[in-house]
Amino acid sequence: MSTAADAVQDDRRDSAPAVDPAAGRSDGPASPGAGAAALRRRGRTILVTGVLVVVALYFLVPVYWIVVAASKTTDDLFGTHGFLFAGNFALFDNIAQVLAHDSGIFLRWLANSVLYAGVGSLIATYLAAAAGYALSTYVFRGRNLIFGLVLGGVLVPGTATALPLFLLFSQLGLVNTYWSVLIPSLVSPFGLFLCRIYADATVDRSLVEAARLDGVGEIRIFHVLGLRLMVPALVTVFLFQLVSIWNNYFLPLVMLTDDQLFPITLGLNTWRSQTDRLPEFYELTTGGVLLSVIPLALAMIVLQRFWRGGLTEGAVK
Template identity: 70%
Template sequence: MTTAPTRIPAAGKARRTPRTTIPVTALLVTVALYFLVPVYYVVVAATKTTSDLFATNGFALAPTFALWDNLALVFTYNGGIFVRWLLNSLLYAGVGAALATYFAAAGGYALAKYEFRGKRLVFGTVLGGVLVPGTALALPMFLLFSSLGLANTHLSVLIPSLVSPFGLLLCRIYAETSVDTSVIEAGRIDGAGELGIFHKLGLRTMLPALVTVFLFQLVFIWNNFFLPLVMLADESLYPVTLGLHNWSSQVDRLPEFYRLTTGGALVSVVPLIGAMIVLQKYWRGGLSDGAVKG
């Protein structure tokens, strides 16, 4: 009489039981609600008139659906100044994040793949830059840009956004582990220059890290409030965050600014959501490549 062989679970494979899946699922649902409930509130608030905003439940739709009227007011108020703020934010965040990602990739690649004098000092300085809050540098930068005649210009917000110590640190770690030195040597043997190797091999291999740095920097610049507040005095140069703050500070004087603020807040999150949806496929591709290589 033969006995059936005992099945041994694969190594490293956790056994799923209700005792482990239920708490994990509950935790994930709680975290998801923590992030989604504010977005839901913004969407609902943007559909209400000023009177309904205070007379109805904050998480329930009002009898009067005023979303389109609110959005029309947002885009036409004061000669369409909100459109100008939106374009300014796209300039600061889009161009700033793209260039900051490129510079971080170049610096991280150099720190990971080249040996030069002062390398440890440079890396230590970068680590120190990660620990310094941006608000502590805003006033010194304002004095610097004022002396250069660049205060109250687009460049006063755009130039500081080009530096991302965290992005450089992340790119350095990723390049060190993903960019094969033998591939670089092969490129040199084939006659490719260092910049050509970096652009054709390094950037392609580092793509998942670059997307991560770009999204982090995009969100950081888009939500940045203190730096534009210090640097800018001209309302036409404001980003969306500073413009919405300007509107919300006037709600006690004119109640219509409640509709402007809620409608503008809804529009302001749409570009970030769109960027996350468009770029998430590159994350998935990078994770799949890593799984295959492993």
């Protein structure tokens, strides 16, 4: 009797599905629900990937067209397909013409844009960080009112303030100088808003109080503690301000008349305006546009590592 019962139990154990102790699940067939969930995940992955591909093409196709256009002569620019390279690859010749035209005026425009965008972005980022940190850390009467006024400043377009600024700078004698473009670039309402929100989320009040108990001054706390914790937000503000100032056209158009003070945007527009009379300016314009994109691309590549570092800050393995 016991032998027969043992044989029956052995048969049941042999026919039962194997269980993986580490995985905690059987090797039997998957349930229909698990298969449907896997299909949904795969569908979402395909959809998200498709949307990202479309967005990438939206941004990369204009850059590709500029590279193709800058490699053509004026005849090839209008006589060949816009997205295909011509037989005569004239990219380096066009770039040489851009750099040599009018005693190298393009290099002067490039230096002006670096001055306006680089210095303006650095100072605007620092001021936005200081104001945002102060509004987040210190409690005083009227703090929310000030923040509300800043939010209102975000809604005001730059073109609406260009004419009042021109009248003001005319009274001060600053029109047609570097200051007329640089000073308005030092204020970033969006940067202040972002720094205030980011400081609320990252700057721990206990760390600030501990530093105060150790006798550290408020300015040093801001520079040593606040700025380091706000690095991802500062990089974001800097890049937004850099792109905004670099691509700014209307304010320099209103403020400047001397072509030696022009930024790249205004200088390239003067070349484009001469293409009706002198078709060779098409080559100068397309080559100049290609060169004007390179500094922004380099800034994005160099600074993106700070975003990655900020996303993992405070993470636990």
